[in-house]
Amino acid sequence: MSAAGEQALRSGIVATARAMNAAGINRGRSGNVSARLRHEAFDGFLITPTGFRYDAMGDDDLVVVARDGTATGPHLPSSEWRFHRDIYRARPEVGAIVHTHAPFATTLACLDRGIPPFHYMIARAGGRDIRCAPYATFGTQELSDHAVRALDGRRACLLAHHGMIAVGASLESALELAVEVETLAEMYWRALQVGEPVLLSDREMDVVMRKFDTYGQLRPAT
Numbered sequence: 063m064s065a066a067g068e069q070a071l072r073s074g075i076v077a078t079a080r081a082m083n084a085a086g087i088n089r090g091r092s093g094n095v096s097a098r099l100r101h102e103a104f105d106g107f108l109i110t111p112t113g114f115r116y117d118a119m120g121d122d123d124l125v126v127v128a129r130d131g132t133a134t135g136p137h138l139p140s141s142e143w144r145f146h147r148d149i150y151r152a153r154p155e156v157g158a159i160v161h162t163h164a165p166f167a168t169t170l171a172c173l174d175r176g177i178p179p180f181h182y183m184i185a186r187a188g189g190r191d192i193r194c195a196p197y198a199t200f201g202t203q204e205l206s207d208h209a210v211r212a213l214d215g216r217r218a219c220l221l222a223h224h225g226m227i228a229v230g231a232s233l234e235s236a237l238e239l240a241v242e243v244e245t246l247a248e249m250y251w252r253a254l255q256v257g258e259p260v261l262l263s264d265r266e267m268d269v270v271m272r273k274f275d276t277y278g279q280l281r282p283a284t
């Protein structure tokens with residue numbers, strides 16, 4: 063990646079962090095955003111710093127984290143850098159990660175509930191449901207292990223009593239999916255107020271996943 067490429071990635075991360083708050087899927091200083099950074103001999107990622115207001119954050123405030131966890135930059139990396147690192151390690155197709163405490167997704171996560179296939183757009187997250195990873199203290203390896211497992215075969219998951227993670231080939235696709243997951247969480251929550259939502263069958267969900275695949279909407283940009 064060229065210096066200009068890295069600069070564009072930095073600007074993209076700052077824009078994405080601000081956009082997630084503007085979209086109402088994150089509030090205050092919680093949440094974080096990262097993008098994979100590949101130089102010739104380096105495989106790591108750029109991530110938002112810990113405890114920073116996004117409107118006050120500039121491109122130079124981001125932190126570089128290497129594959130071994132070594133951080134370089136003017137600030138400490140987000141306290142959740144471990145699950146970012148482990149997702150990039152486990153998922154070579156992932157180019158960007160958005161983590162938010164989106165209100166509706168987090169409400170469901172506080173009930174230890176994932177999102178079942180009540181709506182066909184659940185397939186946008188890569189499978190027949192959106193799982194909820196078990197609770198573990200923020201910033202720990204245990205939480206990271208739970209997150210990687212909940213994301214297996216998926217592009218999004220909830221984190222019990224915490225929030226959600228959405229991944230994508232690019233910052234744009236990760237943010238778009240995070241907004242979609244929050245929209246689905248809100249619709250599921252609303253449906254639960256009225257009754258027990260009726261779920262789509264595995265067969266119907268498989269049809270939708272094949273259709274999405276045909277449209278090329280789910281393929282990582284290479």
Ligand SMILES: [Zn+2]
Pocket residue numbers: 092093142161162163200224225
């Ligand atoms: Zn968090």
